[in-house]
Amino acid sequence: MPRLAEEAGAQDGHAQVWLDFAIDAQGRREIRGRLTAELQLLCRRCLSPMPQAVESEFLLGMVTSDALAADLPSTHEPVLVENEQLNLLAVIEDELILSLPQVVYHDEADCAVSRDQLSSGDGAEQASSAPSKNPFEVLKQLKGKT
Numbered sequence: 001m002p003r004l005a006e007e008a009g010a011q012d013g014h015a016q017v018w019l020d021f022a023i024d025a026q027g028r029r030e031i032r033g034r035l036t037a038e039l040q041l042l043c044r045r046c047l048s049p050m051p052q053a054v055e056s057e058f059l060l061g062m063v064t065s066d067a068l069a070a071d072l073p074s075t076h077e078p079v080l081v082e083n084e085q086l087n088l089l090a091v092i093e094d095e096l097i098l099s100l101p102q103v104v105y106h107d108e109a110d111c112a113v114s115r116d117q118l119s120s121g122d123g124a125e126q127a128s129s130a131p132s133k134n135p136f137e138v139l140k141q142l143k144g145k146t
């Protein structure tokens with residue numbers, strides 16, 4: 001799923017999809033579906049991946065032209081069927097992308113970046129007023145260890 005990877009990064013989890021194919025009273029072919037997936041999404045705070053469960057329910061109307069798509073009731077998302085072929089994987093990938101949350105964050109306790117590090121208040125002041133925080137001193141110490 002390259003487009004999903006573009007949106008959410010490479011994934012190695014599984015998605016579960018249930019699809020129910022039906023023909024409605026107007027003779028339209030429709031797919032009622034549900035999907036759940038465990039994705040790895042980047043925490044916006046520490047930029048490391050975190051598991052995120054996504055879930056989506058959808059109702060698709062299969063159409064063979066854009067004109068027919070325009071006729072669909074608003075409850076249905078149109079999917080274009082060409083030459084009697086429906087690219088189901090692409091449809092499911094679309095639904096996964098649509099179900100992605102805008103931003104995700106770790107719970108504070110689990111995040112690599114704590115709230116203290118984010119706040120520019122006390123922590124920064126202490127660092128600048130502490131003695132012997134000369135970066136070259138630190139560098140010397142590092143070199144001495146190797």
Ligand SMILES: [Zn+2]
Pocket residue numbers: 043044045046047048105106110111112113
């Ligand atoms: Zn985080």
